[in-house]
Amino acid sequence: MSKPITEFIEKYYLHFNAAALVDASKGYVAHLKDGGKMMITLAGAMSTAELGKILAEMIRQGKVDFISCTGANLEEDLMNLVAHSHYERVPHYRDLTAQDEWDLLERGLNRVTDTCIPEEEAFRRLQKHIVEIWKDAEAKGERYFPHEFMYKMILSGVLEQYYEIPRENSWMIAAAEANLPIVVPGWEDSTMGNIFASYCIKGELKATTMKSGIEYMTYLADWYTKNSGGKGVGFFQIGGGIAGDFPICVVPMLYQDMEMHDIPFWSYFCQISDSTTSYGSYSGAVPNEKITWGKLDITTPKFIVESDATICAPLMFSYILEN
Secondary structure (H helix, E strand, C coil): CCCHHHHHHHHHCCCHHHHHHHHHHHHHHHHHHCCCEEEEEECCCCCCCCCHHHHHHHHHCCCCCEEEECHHHHHHHHHHHHHHHHCEECCCHHHCCHHHHHHHHHCCEEEECCEEEEHHHHHHHHHHHHHHHHHHHHHCCCCECHHHHHHHHHHHCCCHHHCCCCHHHCHHHHHHHHCCCEECCCHHHCHHHHHHHHHHHCCCCCHHHECCHHHHHHHHHHHHHHHCCCCCEEEEEECCHHHHHHHHCHHHHHHHHCCCCCCCCECEEEEECCCCCCCCCCCCCCHHHHHHHCCECCCCCEEEECCCHHHHHHHHHHHHHHC
């Protein structure tokens, strides 16, 4: 079997962050081969960066067992799916004036670095269908998590009329088809979260129709307790923030607050981040700091790739898929 990415990075990625990338990729592969499971966390604008093209294949090939992501990453994969041709790229975004930014807003374009998401085609296409699913669940007295509502929308087929990219390039389609466990901490600050809140304010939906963040934590705790035996569960963190901090805390919560003193630590840890270590920075904290919080063990394999995840994650995932 040809392994072009493996051969390339093992030949040329020999020192510094490049070597860390190789070591972390090898550690990921070894963890899975030893029977371990892996969580991937997605912060930043990874879905808008179209990481789904390769993350979907990781899901299909069983290289990821659980995802924690921001509400933005949950929905923006689907936005790209249904409105890709309406996106606009702004390569010279650093040169934009305040007036230029206002003009983008007036055109219904919401900018994420060099990429503008079209509000009407992306947000509203999803809103039309997801609101119906929310209301239908409430009428039946049913409650679901944010990702479960998204799964229902995907699997119903109502979005297929809008598909503008190959379905195999959507990580959310792959996740829905696999019924992959997901937690979406802080979902309320996403576009769909804002829309849901607006319907609650208008009295058209009840907040309780959407399962809460606390319920996400108990859902994760149950999953971790059932799946952390043997080689254990690894933690592959892209970026920082709540997508990483929320799920990693399940271990000290179970150990300290539930007094489950036999609960295993995370058994592999890697973070891709361009955040530098500074006073109070969680995203830039070195892995060893997590030992003091009861998240990682002294012996947990720990890696940090201090670079751009949009460059590094596809390389690492390619290596993992080849091996």
